[in-house]
Structures are given as structure tokens and as C-alpha cells.
Amino acid sequence: MSFKHNPPFRAEHIGSLLRPDYLLEARKKFDQKELTYEQLRELEDKAIEEAVRMQREVGIKTLTDGEYRFYDGFFDHLEGFEVVYDPPLDIFKLYVPDIRAFVVKNTKPANTVLCTGKIKHVKSGYLPQLEALKALVRPEEVRNIKLTLAAPEWFHLRHGEHAFRPGVYANRDEYFDDIAVAYRRELDILYAAGLRNVQIDDPLLSYFCAESMLTGMKEAGEDSDALLDRYIQLYSDCLASRPDDMTIGLHLCRGNFRHSIHFSEGGYDAIAVKLFNEINVDCYYLEYDTERAGTFEPLRHLPKHKSVVLGLVTSKFPELEDRQVLKQRVLEAASVIASGSRETVEEALQRINVSPQCGFASHEEGNLLGMDDMWKKLSLVKDLAASVWSDA
Template sequence: MSTCKINPPFRAEHLGSMLRPDYLLAARKQFDKKEVTAEQLKELEDKAIAEAVKIQKEVGLKGLTDGEYRRHMFYDGFFDHLQGFEEIEHPPREIFKLYVPDISAFLAENTKPAATTLCTSKIKHVKSGYLPQFEEMKKFVEPEEFKNIKMTLAAPEWFHLRHGQYAYSKDAYSNDEEHFDDIAAAYRTELEILYNAGCRNVQIDDPLLAYFCDESMLEGMKVDGEDPAARLDAYIRLYNNCLRDRAEKCPELVVGLHLCRGNFRHSIHFSQGGYEHIAVKLFNEINVDTYYLEYDTDRCGTFEPLKELPKNKSVVLGVITSKFPELENIDALERRVREAAKIMASGSGESEQEALNRICVSPQCGFASHEEGNLLGHDDMKKKLQLVVDLSKRLL
């Protein structure tokens, strides 16, 4: 097991994406229709990012993001910049795995994805999609804050779980492991590029690992002839291969892993189930430093799985929802976090205070994983972020 770092994350965190202002949403639609230029769109993105950074600093957050304002979806920036991947418009239904919760949700509404991305030839890292975002973000913070910029990255197995054997051309790869090896090599290159530019804090956004907590998907995989445990093991190997060289090449890089249950437009979620299904492997076998876990509703289960969290790792508890404007009661939130610390301590053998020192707090997810965002306003978002900071101060 790697030697993991506790900080960052900071005691108060947010998950990256923020609500886009109306003028940015309008400009992106105009850009898609070729009614504004890339330069005009970038000017408005810069304006919006400056406003987003100002909000984060005003409420007292130290970890800073660009709100993902240069993206359409949270996972943009990796696969779309790799040689070997191709966007497929109007993909056939049969290439989708119907047991994946978000796929089944879309198809239940007779909504077929307009496009997807498949691997059609050998994978090669030819261009970083994240580096320009990181370099641009530097313009909005002081040099001493560069290390506090958090870059959110796509999960390496994103398209594989959705498509299984259809995820890659058999002319390019004869099996999953060959395919995963080249994804991991590209991921290592991406991390090294970001690190050399000054990035020290990345968060991998992965709804798919949380899907392994959902009984309906596990049963669906078995019906389809898949072994959920073997698939999870394969994805853990993929993760560790992606992060294989960071101790030597990126020694100060802190890597967080966010498990999401769906944060689609208009506050939709896709899956449920407690972390007990995957906790032992999740916390002990994946070589990341911290875990961003959703804990805003009962569908996330109890804190009991936190007993499995090793002492050299930290956790960010998403006890505040980003989906709706109602503010949680801060006294109740504090009690919940202290309950989590007590449970962690019972598993690790440390004191409750020592366990509490490894806990940070955040909203359960970003405010706009998809550009259309959740069902709350900008003032509501700022109040939620302020609540995160106020809660964190109670835990000092």
C-alpha cells in the first residue's frame, strides 16, 4: 500500500462543479450554433470563473476550482483528447449495458443517448485536455495558491462499464487488460503533465464505483453473465496502474476519489446502496489518499463502513446536499460528523479526536455535473458553501 497524504483536502471542501450563470449557458448555446466565436465564449468563461473564485474565497474555502465552467459534462477533458477514441452519434441500444443505473434510467424514459465515445483504435496520449484549464485557472489565484487548485478528472473505467465488450475494437485490443493498460499509461502521462505544471490536488469523479453498491446493478450483471466482484477487482487494478508511478514522478500530488450516485440535470440521482458492499476493497486496495463520499440521504447507507478506512487516509463526508436549496441544521450535521468519527475510531483503534482529524466536510456532489445544474439558485449555492465552512469550523 502506498504512503498516503492527509492534506489537502482542506477541512471544508466542495466537489468542483458550480452553477453556471445564465449568460454563460446562453453563450455556449450560441457557440454550438456558431453564433459566437471561441474567443467570445472564452471571454465569458473567464468572467464566470472570476465570479466563481470570488464566491469560494468569500465563504472561506481554500481549495479552489474553476467551477468546471469550460466543460459541458463533468467527465470532459480526458477521453475526448486521446487518440484512439471516437465519438459515435446515435449509437445503437445494444452496445449499452442496461444494468448500469444511469443507462437504465434513460431508457426507462425512452431517452437514448445522442452520442457516446468508443475506442476504435490503439490509445495514445497526444494532448492534455486538462492542462489548458489548469493554466487558465492560475490567472484567478495568487502564485502561492496554485497548489490549492483542485482539478477534477474523469474516471478511467467510465466508458468500459457502460459498454463492456463493445467499449473497444477487437482489432485494437484482444482483451480488457490490454485496453486498460493503455488507458492507464495515458492517465499516468496526464497526471505527470499536470504535476509538472504545478498541480498538486486532483479529484477523480467516479459514479461507477458507487454503482457497485447498488443491488439492482449487481443482480443485472449476474443475469448478463458478468461477475461483479471480478469486474470491481479489474477496475481496482486499473486505478492502481493509473497511479503507479506517482510516488516517484508526482511525489507531492494528492489524489482524491469521489463516489457519486448520480447528479444529473434537475437534481436526478441514479443509484443507491451503502458502502459496505465495497468498503474493504475501496479503502484498502485503491491507492488514493482521500475519499469523497455521499452521505446526504438514507440511500447512502450508514457510517459503519468507515471502520475499514486505514489510518493513513482521510475522508470527506458529503453530508450537505447540493441538489436542493433547503439548508440543513448545522447542529444535526455536527452530531452526524462526530458520530462518523466515533465509528471510524472503533475500527482504527485511534481516539475519536484523531479520527475526527481525518474527516473533512463538503456537499455530497457538485452543483452542476451537467451544465444545466441542480434545482437551486446561485444564492442558495453560496449559502450551501458557507454552511460547509461553518460546519468545518465547529469541528476544529
């Protein structure tokens, strides 16, 4: 299946923004039951309104709420999933890079989410976020809203056979089938409410580029190629009925934990053919700010009907990149794409957009830079787009 549309704007951002101190403090008070939900919501709305204003001011037209709702999203609203606090380490797959990072630091995740009953979509966790953001933007800007959705295989890679309780599902295919049904329902609800731009965050797919995980899977008797194929099938099932005018983007990075930590390394070469040709999304948001993401060569496999958002500007540190150097990298990527698709460099450029490599606050604390640094980074993204494309 091919799709005819691209991401709407040359200068994008990935979604999460640094949270203002007053919002972080409010969340702590809420967790300690010193603040009501209504009071927290009021402060969230204030922060989101400020974030929307700043996005407009720096020239980023794709509008997000900065993910200031603290990850209130998909799995935690599905019937059949439960939060498990202080989970035993033996239910985790230790070859997964972020899990391995916890173990190396002699710790483990404080909680996780497991399937303990039949999965059923009973309410949308994203719809309230969309409606709240719609209320803060002008009517003509609603089409510019982008929401970030969870990767459908998130808990399975981390837990494997422990992702669902024995007896609930006979095998992982049954488990995936019900996740796909729920995912399709979620997209239907969001589309009906006016959402036209979806970004799926999936660092797990880039883990399949990491030799450390591939080696660990082999030692554990797990077929990494077969599992990747199954996850691709899950994506196909999740997106099978999505409307043709809903743009779906897929974001890959190598982990952005608190204080600018990453979890894995490795270029896209190992998964490029399947990633670009077998997952039915329209565009790919790809980390490309450091050497750990490899070269642009895998972009030779990008089909003509798809586009790429190059994450050239780091969201981890405050130092500003050289715009001219970034421009040359965009042109280099266009040349690689053109070599694979047999089009001109100018034509390939029309399928490229630019962004930071990831969000600025994939976890609550955010990365090692300040608010002013973040807005300078986003301004740089906009200036870079203007220097490459005169219509940006």
C-alpha cells in the same frame, strides 16, 4: 503503499458550480456557431474569475474553476477515441443504473465515446484548464487548485466488450493497459505544471453497491466481483507513478443528473474493504446527505493513513441543513472510524473533512437550486468545519 498526506482543507467542495445564465446562453450560441471560440473563452474566464472570488468570500480555500469549461477533459483528447452520435442501444450495458434510467424514460444517450484505434496520449485536455485557472489566482493560491479528472473505467462499464472496436485490442486488459499509460502521462504533465490536488470523479464504483446492477450483471453472466477487482487494478496502474506529494482523492456518488435526479442507491458496505484498502488514493469524497448512501459503518475499514471527506450537505435542493445536526453526524462518523482503527475519536476527527455531497452542476443545467442557495450551502460547509475544528 501508504501516503502521508491528507486533503489540504477541512471545508471542501466537489468541483462543479452552477453556471451563470450568461454562460449557458453563450454555450448555446457557440454550439449554433453564433459565437466564436475566443468569445466563448472570454465569457468562461469572466465566470471563472467570479467563481474564484466567491469561493474566497465564503471561506472555501480549495479553488476550482467550477468546471465551467464544459467537460473538456481526458478521453476526448486521447488518440484512438471517437465520439459516436446516436449510438445503438445494444452497445450499452442496460444494467448500468444511468443507462437503465434512460431506457425507463424511453430514450437513450444522445452520444457516447468509443475506442476505434490504439489509445495514445497526444495532448492534455486538462492542462489548458489548469493554466487558465493559475492565471486567475494569486501565486500563493496555486497550491490550492484542485482539478477533477475522469474515472478511467468510465466507458468500459457502460459498454463492456463494445467499448473498443474488434481488432483494435485482443482483450480488455490490453485496452486498460493503454488507458493506464495515458493516465500516467496526464498526471505527469499536470504535476509539472504545478497541480498538487486531484479529484477523480467515479460514480461507477458506487453502482457496485446497487442491488439492481448486481442482479442485472448476474443475469447477463458478468462477474461483478471480478470486474470490480479489475477496475481496482486499473486504478493501481493509472496511479503507479504519481508523485508522493500529489494528493489524489476519489469521489463517489449515486448520480447527479439534470434537475436533481439520482441513479442508484445502496450503502458502501459491499465495497468498503476493497475501496478503502486496495485503491491507492489518499482520501475519499463520499456522498452522505441522504439515507440512500447507507450508514457510516463502512468507515470502520478506513486505514489510518487515509482520510474521508463527508458529503453531508446536499447539493440537490435549496433547503439548508441544521448545522448542529451535521456536527453530530461528523462526531458519529469519527466514532465509527475510531472503532475500526483503534484510535481515539479526537484522532479520527483529524482524518475527516466536510463538503457538499456532489457538485452543484454535474450536468449543464445544474440542480434545483439557485446561485444564492449554492453559496449559502458552501458557507454552511465552512461554518460546519469551523464548529468542529477550531483551526478550520
